Amino acid sequence: MRILFITQKIDKRDAVLGFVHGWLHAFSRCFEKITAVCLEKGEYDLPTNVEVFSLGKEKKVSRLGYLLNFYKIIWRERKKYDAVFVHMNPEYVILGWLFWKLSGKKVVLWYNHTFGDWRARLAFLLADTICHTSPYAFSAGRKESVRMPAGVDTDLFEARGSLSRKENSILSLGRISPVKKIDILLQACLLLQKEAVSFFLDIVGKAPEHDSLYERKVKELALPLLSSGKAVFRGEVSNSEAPKLFSESVISINLTPKGNYDKTVIEAMASGAIPIVSSIAFKELIPDELICKENDPKDLAEKIKMVFGWGDERRRNAAAAFRRLATERESLSKLTEKLVELFENLTPHSR
Secondary structure, three states, X not given: OEEEEEEEEEOOOOOOOOHHHHHHHHXXXXXXXXXXXXXXXXXXXXXXXXXXXXXXXHHOOOHHHHHHHHHHHHHHOHHHOOEEEEEOOHHHHHHHHHHHHHHOOEEEEEOOOOOOOHHHHHHHHHOOEEEEXXXXXXXXXXXXXXXXXXXXXXXXXXXXOOOOOOOOEEEEEOOOOHHHOHHHHHHHHHHHXXXXXXXXXXXXXXXXXXXXXXXXXXXXXXXXXXXXXOEEEEEOOOOOOHHHHHHHOOEEEEOOOOOOOOHHHHHHHHOOOEEEEOOHHXXXXXXXXXXXXXXXXXXXXXXXHHHHOOOHHHHHHHHHHHHHHHHHHOEHHHHHHHHHHHHHHHOHHHO
């Protein structure tokens, strides 16, 4: 089986999309050939059966240039792939569908956002299968949709025995933007500070340019914590650096709203950190006592105090249970198995 894999960026050092590099490594062991097309490429180190083509963003190519490069690549490489996997960007399904339809190539779209516009709706109609991880994804519930594992590399994300968890440590890892609700986390920590609760908050990530005002707002809110040594802003880290941070932390907090299935939650679980979340999409993996009310700093503060109050044995048992769930249900190896099965069923002649 040979696939065309289309994604936004291939760069193993990228803080947000670095995991795609790991996906391609894993998929390369199960697919004969992968032709990987990205809008932008950075640093990568992939097996010889993975060939990477960029549409040219890193070279400041124009939008028209992207389009021309896209059509040139999917035509020139047409004999090297049997089916198409489009990761998160429905516009590529729309642009390439007619050519792929006439060529007899099945198209799979991975779409996990909780909202979608006309492009997503049109791509759903054109794709043969739509994959999602969240039961609340915009694509969930459709006849053509299939729920998949999140695809976390649980060999990379694991509790590292050489590292000890910092006492009463809290980690927030991800970009600084309104959807991540960093302001709610800071308000909760300010309440803990007033109650003289011992803790340290590590905020890892940076704001996209369009969220710079929000970043300034949260840093102003955090001033009492920063000045008293209770918190730090680290900036972004690569996907390969994240496991160490999870392994050093007692609690990992993710406050994305209802329906979101942020894979950093699974990464935290795999690494042995105790997750506290606000999205009920995680109800199958995380007990109610660790799911806080949305936009409620007081409830979040109470959840944090509760986990800090757990004894060492209870915390170890919980961490082991979360690790087991992440490995058995959401791992990259499970995703690879299901994806191979999906493509083989779609294109039996290509086995």
